[in-house]
Amino acid sequence: MGISKKMLIYLNYPNFKEYNNGDVAQKITDIVIEKKLNTIFWFPSDIEELKWNLYHHEHKYFGLGTTYEGLVYHAFDSRFSNVLRFVSKCKKVLQES
Numbered sequence: 635m636g637i638s639k640k641m642l643i644y645l646n647y648p649n650f651k652e653y654n655n656g657d658v659a660q661k662i663t664d665i666v667i668e669k670k671l672n673t674i675f676w677f678p679s680d681i682e683e684l685k686w687n688l689y690h691h692e693h694k695y696f697g698l699g700t701t702y703e704g705l706v707y708h709a710f711d712s713r714f715s716n717v718l719r720f721v722s723k724c725k726k727v728l729q730e731s
C-alpha cells in the first residue's frame with residue numbers, strides 16, 4: 635500500500651496496530667472507502683505460495699511472496715519465519731537489474 639503524508643494527516647494518523655478484521659493496510663483502506671475517497675486496488679501478478687482467498691471475481695488468491703501488478707512485492711509474515719523468502723527475492727531482483 636502506498637499513502638502520502640498529506641493523506642495520513644487528512645485521515646488524522648490512524649492507529650497502525652493490527653485488529654480483528656485485518657492488518658494496517660485493511661484499516662487504512664476501510665477508512666478511505668468510508669470517507670468516499672479514491673482507492674485504486676492492485677492485484678496479484680505473481681504468488682510464490684498460495685495461502686489466502688482474495689474475494690474478487692478474477693483474482694482469487696494471494697499468499698506468501700505476492701507481487702502486485704509486477705511492481706510491488708509483499709513478503710507476508712516475514713516478521714515471523716519468512717525472512718529468507720524476502721532476502722531471496724531481493725537477490726533475484728538485484729540479479730535481474
